[in-house]
Amino acid sequence: MAAGPRATTDTTPAAGAAGEEGEHVKPFTPEKAKEIIMSLQQPAIFCNMVFDWPARHWNAKHLSEVLHGKQIRFRMGMKNTNTVPQFETTCSYVEATLEEFLNWNCDQSRGSGPFRNYDHSQFWAYADYKYFVSLFENKTDVFRDVIWSDFGFPGRNGRESTLWIGSLGAHTPCHLDSYGCNLVFQVQGRKRWHLFPPEDTPFLYPTRIPYEESSVFSKISVVNPDLKCFPQFRKAQRHTVTLNPGQVLFVPRHWWHYVESIDPITVSINSWIELEEDHQARVEEAITRMLVCALKTAEDPDNTKAWLNPTEIEETSHEINCRYLNEAVSALFDHYRTSKKVDIEALGTNGEHTKTEGLNVHNHMEVEQPHSQNLTTGTVKQEAASPFGPDLVPVMPSSEEPSTERGRIFESDGNSLDGEHFGKSHCTKRQRMMYKSKNAIVEQIASNSTVAPSQTFISTDDLLDCLVNPQVTRIVAQLLIQGRTL
CATH class of the missing domain: 2.60.120.650 (Cupin)
Structure with missing residues (x-):
């Protein structure tokens, strides 16, 4: 399987081919594909x-x-x-x-x-x-x-x-x-x-x-x-x-x-x-590792096979995990100190969210947006100049409204879809989905609160589901980073 000369022609017809008949030309340059x-x-x-x-x-x-x-x-x-x-x-x-x-x-x-x-x-x-x-x-x-x-x-x-x-x-x-x-x-x-x-x-x-x-x-x-x-x-x-x-x-x-x-x-x-956001994500993962290992090994130190994935073979001691967290934080600061791409203070919660008094999880759920790829901006670009066509097919949702029955599924088979329509529909859905997410935790608690208090049993896993919920670890990581920069 050693690499040989790369072929430039193929007799099989394909959408997006250009030039002479039978000749394949890639529909996107490397620069455009990366963009x-x-x-x-x-x-x-x-x-x-x-x-x-x-x-x-x-x-x-x-x-x-x-x-x-x-x-x-x-x-x-x-x-x-x-x-x-x-x-x-x-x-x-x-x-x-x-x-x-x-x-x-x-x-x-x-x-x-x-x-x-x-x-x-x-x-x-x-x-x-x-x-x-x-x-x-x-x-x-x-x-x-x-x-x-x-x-x-x-x-x-x-x-x-x-x-x-x-x-x-x-x-x-x-x-x-x-x-x-x-x-x-x-x-x-x-x-x-x-x-x-x-x-x-x-x-x-x-x-x-x-x-x-x-x-x-x-x-x-x-x-x-x-x-x-x-x-x-x-x-x-x-x-x-x-x-x-x-x-x-x-x-x-x-x-x-x-x-x-x-x-x-x-x-x-x-x-x-790899993405720019991975630097903070590693801090969040280090926090998760420390909490999961601390609670699960305290519960049963001899039964890691019950909760540790077979692909996860690194040491799980508290000392190792503490070092892991510190290394993740240090790497993040080293990266931004070197790249100077981002104001480190911006990694903390935004201005209106910096107060810890009355910390509101719903407000902080939106803090992720400045550090992730901007969804709204991306959608606007799609409307202005959609990249979709026969050689780039979007994977679409089942419908504009959330399905209440499992059977309603849209399946793409690689056929091209109208890019302009995709851009506009995605923008509408983005606004709707943000509203759904903000209220989901409250609704979920309400739907799970039918059991009488005397009948409830909170396990270690139940506690961990709250402590290391991705939304929670994101907030903890941001507060931890912000605390180191004040």
């Missing part, structure tokens, strides 16, 4: 941007030959319709080669070897979060097969990428990523993405158990939600899209996503793009 990624606040699919990437041939069969004999960890999950999410802590794990995975997947049975205890009709397998640096440690030439520089990030390739290989039904629980935005290249098979905007966070019932740095999970199985336990989910605005081979999905910062494989074998490559 879109850094300003767009809506998930979107890039088409005709990777036709010359050597990695487009990385199907599972080819990878099994390249990684011949290499043991890979597969996560095994049940094919069911349970209303409880299948978190990674509830899955089992198998060490196997890609060849053994393909044999099990092809035989449609238990077979022999590592997968012998898993009936293919009842289980799925997922080799997820496989970082190229670890996976191809002795084959570094393959890094050049992935060319994220085409999206405006010079030098970024497979070294900054992650590989995902799954069978039918393999999925990740619904979550948001605390850091960066996401580019996902679909290589083989199709994946269905269920996405929800950041404004819907209160409706997704966020939790940090299981704990994993940078992953905020939802308590809800979004494909089979329990609306009696989680009634606010009715207000969430689902965006659904099927990602096909050759397409690249852009997932903006803090968008919730649930991803499922809908073909027998799927292969994806992704890269998380």
Whole structure:
């Protein structure tokens, strides 16, 4: 898979092609692609941007030959319709080669070897979060097969990428990523993405158990939600899209996503793009780590497997976590002291919110906006000069009004949509969603207060759901940073 000369022609017709017949010209320059990624606040699919990437041939069969004999960890999950999410802590794990995975997947049975205890009709397998640096440690030439520089990030390739290989039904629980935005290249098979905007966070019932740095999970199985336990989910605005081979999905910062494989074998490559906001996000994550570890280890110091995600293998002692927090704060100050891009005092709460007397969570929920990519500005740009067309397809919501029934889902299949209409509708929805978010906490408390006080039991996890709610840790981080600058 060593990178060879990059192809400039392809006989397969595709939207956005230009020049002589059969010749592919990429619809966006690297500079334009980066501009879109850094300003767009809506998930979107890039088409005709990777036709010359050597990695487009990385199907599972080819990878099994390249990684011949290499043991890979597969996560095994049940094919069911349970209303409880299948978190990674509830899955089992198998060490196997890609060849053994393909044999099990092809035989449609238990077979022999590592997968012998898993009936293919009842289980799925997922080799997820496989970082190229670890996976191809002795084959570094393959890094050049992935060319994220085409999206405006010079030098970024497979070294900054992650590989995902799954069978039918393999999925990740619904979550948001605390850091960066996401580019996902679909290589083989199709994946269905269920996405929800950041404004819907209160409706997704966020939790940090299981704990994993940078992953905020939802308590809800979004494909089979329990609306009696989680009634606010009715207000969430689902965006659904099927990602096909050759397409690249852009997932903006803090968008919730649930991803499922809908073909027998799927292969994806992704890269998380760092953002300016990540510096403060790391402080928020360090606060979360300290609180979660302090309370959960105090509850049961010998049972970390019950709450610590299998991918989270770092030390969890209070001393280590305290050092982690201090390093995160120091790194933030070093960054802004060096870059001089942002007035450090602006990282604290804005003028009218600086008073700690009568601290109002609802007011502070909006403090995030100056530090995140400006949603209103981004929408105005879309109206003035929409980037959408046959080669950049927005992932749209189900309707203008929030759906009260789960069945109302809009699914994009990569067809172009009217960009002008998208810009105007998104602006209206943005205003409406902000109003919903401001009142969601009060409504959620009211909906959960039907149990008599004598019957309630508040667990450590219940307390943590409040203490490390993303909205709360954001406020704590801002107050902590502000306190260091006064």
